[in-house]
Amino acid sequence: MTVDDLVPAPAAGGRAASAPLLGRDVEPTLFELSEPGRRAWQLRTTDVPEVPLDELVPAGHRRGAPLVLAEVSERDLVGHFTRLSHRQFSVDLGAYPLGSCTMKYNPKVCDAVAALPGLTGVHPAAPAVCTQGWLGLLVELEEVLCAITGMAAATLQPAAGAAGELTGLLLMRAWHEARGEQRHKVVIPDSAHGTNPASVTLGGYEVVTVPSDARGCIDVEALRSVLDEDVAGIMLTNPNTLGLFEEDIVAVADAVHGVGGLLYYDGANLNAILGVVRPGDMGFDIVHLNLHKTFATPHGGGGPGAGPVAVSARLAPFLPGPRPVRMGDAPDAPYGWSTPEQSIGRVHSWHGNALVLARALTYILVHGSDGLRDVAQLAVLNANWLRQRLTGSLDAPYDRPCMHECVLSASSLKRTTGVKALDVAKRLLEEGFHSPTVYFPLIVDEALMIEPTETESLQTLEALAAAVVRIVDDAHEPDGARRAQEAPHATPVRRVDEARAARHLVPTFDARPPG
């Protein structure tokens, strides 16, 4: 036996050690860190009789091959996921100007609320007598969301924006059907988020796309030309995905209502108009909100979100049920559940992403009417400042003030240097910023969609702008295009081979090719 036999081999795939800040080793997977016989779990002592498995589960129902997960100690588990967290950019680390996503700071008080045992410990099927606090919370949230959007009633069930969209389209369908009408088309502008057309299809409608005009807004004449009595409604984001307010919204609303259609408001960009103007006052009938965006609940690496849908009074009878309600008019009347008469039915297993809803209520109450207006004003101020600061370095395809985000273009940069929007994004990563959204909206060539949000300071905006200017300037220097195309260097991994991931699909550890 040699010393080598006594020293364990390092976990395959990298160094399962500390010091992630000192090297750029890959982190082994949980499965490579696993050592048979290790464990982290500890369970309560119960004194329940220890009946063997074969007396509990008939043979034909027992697992054939034993289930193998990973076997690690609690210390190794903590090391692994902490090192993974060190390989992850986040709002708490720095500016995250990812357009359309509203990556604002997430107040920590909301984390504390979402951890209150009186909220986390409540079973969703517990009788209403045990859940009065939750029911009151949901009713209060519904009321403030209606006040913010100018609507009459809301459902809190949809778990994210796209779920809200589909819920809204089913409300639209139910409303038309209750009037004895079968309509088949829903209009969306060409600047819409991809979720809009996907939701329209799932709602059983056909998508009719209308173009934007030279000013970046919906072309009202083109809209009128597609409107007829087969149009169930229109889905609009306002401000739209170019960050521009649809100035002709009243004309759009009149035209759509004129053929008996409904207006659906995609709340993705609601942050821009909080306390300034309400979708209900613009003529919208159905509104979804993205609480993880507008009310910072936060984003969780890609959810959980929450996508409540608020509606005008004429659509309230169709809302999903059961709804939390106060049972009577007395101020101390208890809360309970009620399902609207013509409800489209449930859209969630329970009552929505409840703990996310509690976070949103907290955020709204701290801000209040004055604070929410500040949010919109400062978000729009920050976006316009960046837009003006960067115009010249990048193209501004729509030469007019923006709302909460601006869409710039690397089109000229690409033509003169070969450096694309994607390269600018990758270089920004090694400057310490998350990149803007790139290549969206689809109607802008080499788009960079920048949404700084209201929580970034002037100093941060200037640092971001200076980084973009530096990147653009360097692209014009000798060998600059190569430097941009090889970026990033300073990130946990370099540019990732996406084509290979799709061509040689490895979606699990067990699908890895041998060796």
Add this chain to the structure above:
Amino acid sequence: MSGYTPHTESDVAAMLGFLGLSSLDELFAAVPAALRLAAGLDIAPGRPEPDVFAHLEDLAAANRPCGRELVCFAGAGAYDHEVPPVTRALAGRSEFVTSYTPYQPEVAQGVLQALFEFQTLVARLSGVPIANASLYDGSAALVEAVNLGVAATGRQDVWLSHGVNPTWRDVLSTFAAGTGHRLHDVPLRNGTTDWSAVAFDDVGDPGVVVVAYPNFLGCLEDVAQARAVCDRSGALLVVAFDPVCAGILRSPGEWGADVVVGEGQALGMPLGFGGPYLGLFACTADHVRRLPGRLVGETVDAEGRRAYVTTLRAREQDIRREKATSNVCTNQTLMAVTAAIQLGWLGTSGMAEVALRSARGAHYCRRALLGVAGVEPLATAAVVREFGLRLPVGADLAVERLADEGFLAGVALDASYTDGRHDGLLVAVTERRTRAEIDAFVSAFDKAVR
């Protein structure tokens, strides 16, 4: 201004000056004046954090949560399993909490690798090779599975076991209004699905067959019968499984499932009044190009080092738009990361132990409750963690009486499970229930159902 926005008055003045504006209101010149709110929003002005927190504490105090207030015997898709401090601590790391969908993989390897590990763990639990990076909840996963099955077979008739969670069936029915899928209810007999009750000739060949394992009543279905229906008709088999019971049960993959869906709440999430939970979705390799939601794949970076990225993106709504396989964008990533941590904590032995201990508790509790005068079993089929009873009094009444005694006794069953009567109660027992708690529950139960 709140403490979250950094702008000083002089910052605002300087920024407005840079833009050639004299007031913040001028930023909104594009908004027609007639539409603008003159008096602001009709909600209260902002309040300091401590005041608002106290209000939320008051609301929380008006609930009776499980724990010291109520000993939990309720399930029906939401279970009181152990969530250790280490899971909460790691899942609460702000790098996971305050990031977004990993569009820039070079700075998102943390979330991407955690999702890759999650996908691996779900694939192993479900027994099929591909799992996505999560959906909203169990019902959303079922809706997507049915959409996949219909797209794969081109047939919109869905045979849906009555043993599938009734709220999931409600959600499926809601969304069928848009897709036009035709749902056919297949009844239960003695707790498990009676496939012979559907006359093939009357409803035509199904495109999708859905069965739950264990089913809503806690009973173990003979999934082979559902598989046989699929083999005869060419339908896809969707199995709604329970990831905890999967620690000891034959996996859906071993039963021949094409698509596996489940509710992942039991993998590290608190009861939380129903959300956020975790939709589990897995399938055989044949269907990967119709997979809904995000999928993470392993690849390499420019230096050949292992790296992770979201892949097969051409399925998704932001690229395929109206032809996408699903409209999902934001899903439940933080819950998937939480589940990966929780499954890492449990590991091979802990997963089996939780399932085994839950089954022991459930069997012990069931036998004792069946000794209470007037209490009958809802079915005699084998159960694991959850079981149905018929009571000599209304189930709602029994639940309210037992809440007064400090027990959340279970979930009152829809009358469709009990011949139109409202005397059915669904009781769940997890590994957290002690013998002393169960014994005290049985004593209180004896008084409550008189």
